[in-house]
Amino acid sequence: MARRLYELVGEDPARRFSPFCWRSRMALAHKGLEAECVPWRFTEAAALAFSGQDKVPVLVDGDRVVSDSWAIAAYLEAAYPERPALFAGRDPAAARLSAAWADAALLPLLGRLIISDILPWLGEGQRDYFRASREARFGMTLEQITADREERVGAFRAALAPMRLVLKGQPFLGGAAPDYADYAVFGNFQWARCVSAFPLLEAEDIVAAWRERMLDLFGGLARDVPHCG
Amino acid sequence: MARRLYELVGEDPARRFSPFCWRSRMALAHKGLEAECVPWRFTEAAALAFSGQDKVPVLVDGDRVVSDSWAIAAYLEAAYPERPALFAGRDPAAARLSAAWADAALLPLLGRLIISDILPWLGEGQRDYFRASREARFGMTLEQITADREERVGAFRAALAPMRLVLKGQPFLGGAAPDYADYAVFGNFQWARCVSAFPLLEAEDIVAAWRERMLDLFGGLARDVPHCG
Numbered sequence: 001m002a003r004r005l006y007e008l009v010g011e012d013p014a015r016r017f018s019p020f021c022w023r024s025r026m027a028l029a030h031k032g033l034e035a036e037c038v039p040w041r042f043t044e045a046a047a048l049a050f051s052g053q054d055k056v057p058v059l060v061d062g063d064r065v066v067s068d069s070w071a072i073a074a075y076l077e078a079a080y081p082e083r084p085a086l087f088a089g090r091d092p093a094a095a096r097l098s099a100a101w102a103d104a105a106l107l108p109l110l111g112r113l114i115i116s117d118i119l120p121w122l123g124e125g126q127r128d129y130f131r132a133s134r135e136a137r138f139g140m141t142l143e144q145i146t147a148d149r150e151e152r153v154g155a156f157r158a159a160l161a162p163m164r165l166v167l168k169g170q171p172f173l174g175g176a177a178p179d180y181a182d183y184a185v186f187g188n189f190q191w192a193r194c195v196s197a198f199p200l201l202e203a204e205d206i207v208a209a210w211r212e213r214m215l216d217l218f219g220g221l222a223r224d225v226p227h228c229g
Numbered sequence: 230m231a232r233r234l235y236e237l238v239g240e241d242p243a244r245r246f247s248p249f250c251w252r253s254r255m256a257l258a259h260k261g262l263e264a265e266c267v268p269w270r271f272t273e274a275a276a277l278a279f280s281g282q283d284k285v286p287v288l289v290d291g292d293r294v295v296s297d298s299w300a301i302a303a304y305l306e307a308a309y310p311e312r313p314a315l316f317a318g319r320d321p322a323a324a325r326l327s328a329a330w331a332d333a334a335l336l337p338l339l340g341r342l343i344i345s346d347i348l349p350w351l352g353e354g355q356r357d358y359f360r361a362s363r364e365a366r367f368g369m370t371l372e373q374i375t376a377d378r379e380e381r382v383g384a385f386r387a388a389l390a391p392m393r394l395v396l397k398g399q400p401f402l403g404g405a406a407p408d409y410a411d412y413a414v415f416g417n418f419q420w421a422r423c424v425s426a427f428p429l430l431e432a433e434d435i436v437a438a439w440r441e442r443m444l445d446l447f448g449g450l451a452r453d454v455p456h457c458g
Contacts, residue, residue, distance in 0.1 A: 088323045093404030094316075096395045098326050104390035105334065161333035166325045175322030 005035040006048065006058040010121030010195075013039035015226050017121065019107065019191035020069040022222065023099075024057040026183035027073050029218040031083045035059065042126045069187075070099060073180050086180040098173065098181035101162070106188050109156040110200070113149045116142040117196035117228070149198060156200065160207050167206045171213060178217065186214045190222050193229040200229070232264040235277065235287040239350030239424075242268035244455050246350065248336065248420035249298040251451065252328075253286040255412040256302050258447040260312040264288065271355045298416075299328060302409050315409040327402065327410035330391070335417050338385040339429070342378045345371040346425035346457070378427060385429065389436050396435045400442060407446065415443045419451050422458040429458070 005025065008018035016022070016037070028035050040047060045054040051067045058067045059075070066075045074092045077085065087095045115134060119142060122130055131142055138145050163185065166173055173181040189211055192200055201208040215223035234254065237247035245251070245266070257264050269276060274283040280296045287296045288304070295304045303321045306314065316324045344363060348371060351359055360371055367374050392414065395402055402410040418440055421429055430437040444452035 088320055091317055091404045093399050094324070094402075094408055094410070096399065096404075097330065097391060097402050097410055100391040100394035101326065101330055101334075104394050105330075105388070159334070162326060162329040165329035165333050170322050170325065173323075173326050175320045175325075179323055181323070181326055 002062050003033065003035040004038050004060040006038045006040045006056045006060075008056050009039040009041060010118075011123035011126075012121070012226065013037075015121050015194060017118065017191050017194035018056060019102075019187040021057040022187035022190040023069040023180075023183050024059060024072045026186060026217070026222065027069075027076055027086055027180060029221050030086055030178070030180075030183065031076050031080050033076070033080065033083070035061075041123065043129045069184075070096070073099075073183075086183075088174065088179055092180075095180060099184035102184040102188055105159055106156070106185065109152070109159055110188055110192060112145055112152055113156060113200065114146065114192045114196040114198055116146040117198065121195055146198075153198075153200065157202070157205070160205075163210075164206050167210050172210070178214065182210075182214060186211070186222070189214075193227045194225065195228060197228040231291050232262065233267050233289045234264040235267045235269045235285045235289075237285050238268040238270060239347075240352035240355075241350070241455065242266075244350050244423060246347065246420050246423035247285060248331075248416040250286040251416035251419040252298040252409075252412045253288060253301045255415060255446070255451065256298075256305055256315055256409060258450050259315055259407070259409075259412070260305050260309050262305070262309065262312070264290075270352065272358045298413075299325070302328075302412075315412075317403065317408055321409075324409060328413035331413040331417055334388055335385070335414065338381070338388055339417055339421060341374055341381055342385060342429065343375065343421045343425035343427055345375040346427065350424055375427075382427075382429065386431070386434070389434075392439075393435050396439050401439070407443065411443060415440070415451070418443075422456045423454065424457060426457040 005021070005028065007016050007021040007025065009016050040056050048054050048056070048058055051058045051065050053067050055067065057069055057072060058065065059072045061079070066072050073086055077087055077092055119127060119130065135141055163173065170176065172178040173185065189200070201211070234250070234257065236245050236250040236254065238245050269285050277283050277285070277287055280287045280294050282296050284296065286298055286301060287294065288301045290308070293304070295301050302315055306316055306321055348356060348359060364370055392402065399405065401407040402414065418429070430440070
């Protein structure tokens with residue numbers, strides 16, 4: 001197949017758990033585009049050298065190579081304008097804040113709740129890298145980072161307040177149908193779901209109902225994968 | 230004039246300081262529409278009875294009456310489609326998250342930094358109402374709410390992280406030009422600027438440069454008003 005998406009996986013290549021790769025996978029599905037999954041693991045930087053950088057997702061579409069989930073979304077919108085719009089026909093720049101909110105307001109809080117749950121899904125070769133790099137970043141052990149997550153989950157739930165305000169009036173962040181804002185936020189939840197059973201949301205949370213709707217999209221694309229949560 | 234916007238003012242009717250009224254005022258300017266300002270003060274609920282509710286902004290446009298800043302923006306977009314787009318030609322629902330972020334993630338943090346500075350701008354008749362209603366909401370005196378603002382301002386600045394991520398790549402949240410996302414967030418800053426001299430941003434913050442650009446819009450519409458900050 002001419003179209004390939006390099007996606008982060010654990011030891012089991014079916015265990016895909018990067019929030020950013022999930023954004024791209026959902027964006028491809030939104031456009032009705034297939035893309036072969038190329039499993040990629042931490043420490044395999046050399047395998048991405050062709051892209052000029054060392055992070056996934058990387059999309060290879062014929063002779064085009066695009067890295068960075070935001071750039072991939074903008075590329076898909078520009079390259080496939082006749083397919084369903086990821087940004088409702090407008091300049092992706094005008095939708096940037098939604099993805100930035102997922103990145104800067106949610107992801108750091110979420111990471112502190114689930115990061116230690118990632119370790120068991122990695123192969124031997126990745127565990128040392130993962131532990132050392134993350135423990136250096138946080139200045140404590142993986143286990144210490146998540147030790148107080150029962151107390152910290154409240155801050156994560158509180159940070160979702162803007163989303164609840166939107167979902168009170170419409171089923172998706174995009175309106176009546178999902179758009180890239182939904183995929184950006186959903187990627188975070190799917191990251192967690194694929195590696196961690198820690199309950200992020202209360203059952204009656206309007207965000208939990210939205211997450212179920214997201215899992216139903218595209219014939220259960222995101223639901224029917226190895227997961228924990 | 231057939232078009233009127235009811236806006237919250239202090240004792241001086243030129244001191245306009247509602248974040249939501251500023252959103253509507255900027256949205257009108259974006260559309261190139263004039264609207265007479267009808268000064269409205271806390272406790273004057275009766276003057277809004279015609280709108281079926283008791284909060285500003287209320288827009289009266291000929292025989293149309295629209296309350297709620299979000300509804301006003303959506304109305305303006307639908308009623309004046311030939312004028313510059315507030316939502317870049319797409320369904321306003323898809324842009325709802327940006328305004329919701331301004332509401333739910335920024336406004337509560339900002340309010341705790343400046344709320345005691347509002348009091349001096351109110352007339353005798355509004356001060357008791359304002360103090361009693363806000364102190365009941367927070368469970369402490371106005372002065373207590375802002376007493377630790379030097380410590381709290383860091384949390385407000387941190388909450389702006391998603392915006393910085395966007396502004397690293399483009400001058401406005403809307404992209405190359407401002408759209409309603411900019412006005413929604415700017416309304417919050419303008420609220421503060423009109424009543425408080427408390428420094429919200431560090432001078433070198435990319436958000437401060439954006440705020441200056443917003444103050445320049447429409448011939449200095451928001452800059453050239455009575456203000457403190």
